Amino acid sequence: NAGVTQTPKFQVLKTGQSMTLQCAQDMNHNSMYWYRQDPGMGLRLIYYSASEGTTDKGEVPNGYNVSRLNKREFSLRLESAAPSQTSVYFCASSWEGYNTEAFFGQGTRLTVV
Amino acid sequence: GENVEQHPSTLSVQEGDSAVIKCTYSDSASNYFPWYKQELGKGPQLIIDIRSNVGEKKDQRIAVTLNKTAKHFSLHITETQPEDSAVYFCAASRYNNNDMRFGAGTRLTVKP
Numbered sequence: 558n559a560g561v562t563q564t565p566k567f568q569v570l571k572t573g574q575s576m577t578l579q580c581a582q583d584m585n586h587n588s589m590y591w592y593r594q595d596p597g598m599g600l601r602l603i604y605y606s607a608s609e610g611t612t613d614k615g616e617v618p619n620g621y622n623v624s625r626l627n628k629r630e631f632s633l634r635l636e637s638a639a640p641s642q643t644s645v646y647f648c649a650s651s652w653e654g655y656n657t658e659a660f661f662g663q664g665t666r667l668t669v670v
Numbered sequence: 671g672e673n674v675e676q677h678p679s680t681l682s683v684q685e686g687d688s689a690v691i692k693c694t695y696s697d698s699a700s701n702y703f704p705w706y707k708q709e710l711g712k713g714p715q716l717i718i719d720i721r722s723n724v725g726e727k728k729d730q731r732i733a734v735t736l737n738k739t740a741k742h743f744s745l746h747i748t749e750t751q752p753e754d755s756a757v758y759f760c761a762a763s764r765y766n767n768n769d770m771r772f773g774a775g776t777r778l779t780v781k782p
Contacts, residue, residue, distance in 0.1 A: 588768060599759055599772040607768050615769060647713050661713030
């Protein structure tokens with residue numbers, strides 16, 4: 558079992574460029590999440606998907622879009638990257654909602670210059 | 671929405687000593703409180719969690735206590751070891767609510 562797999566691990570973008578962060582889980586989990594982690598601010602929820610076909614905004618959704626492609630995959634898209642989006646991004650999944658253990662991927666370190 | 675505050679931001683202890691990390695939350699409806707450990711270059715990993723219907727939970731050297739009245743919960747690590755060195759996050763959420771809020775994290779260093 559790979560758990561939660563994120564690609565890429567590192568990325569450098571120029572301001573205004575777009576990119577998609579990919580996430581896949583092989584645990585048959587219903588819920589998936591995207592977080593960003595910034596120094597001194599913990600993890601902040603960007604978007605989540607409670608089940609296949611549904612997505613909802615989290616605490617900091619501006620500048621991002623998501624797609625729950627199927628039960629396994631949940632992608633995060635930056636349409637026009639800004640330096641403020643420099644961060645480490647984590648994808649996570651859980652069986653059903655946040656009252657069950659969430660499993661995190663290894664993270665994607667994104668730098669926008 | 672929920673607001674979780676975590677203290678201290680850094681904590682250094684000698685091997686074998688105990689470490690305590692404290693969190694407070696604002697939403698009285700929150701009922702699930704997990705603790706995550708994040709090692710360098712890795713994603714957070716659940717180490718223990720507690721639900722609002724219990725006041726304390728223990729798993730070997732780690733324990734969590736919850737005071738619902740005061741809206742705070744704490745992580746206790748006894749007999750610390752160098753491999754306990756990591757960043758620890760507390761979090762809080764409501765049942766059937768997918769919006770979990772995390773504390774800012776505590777960097778624990780255990781000196782041999």
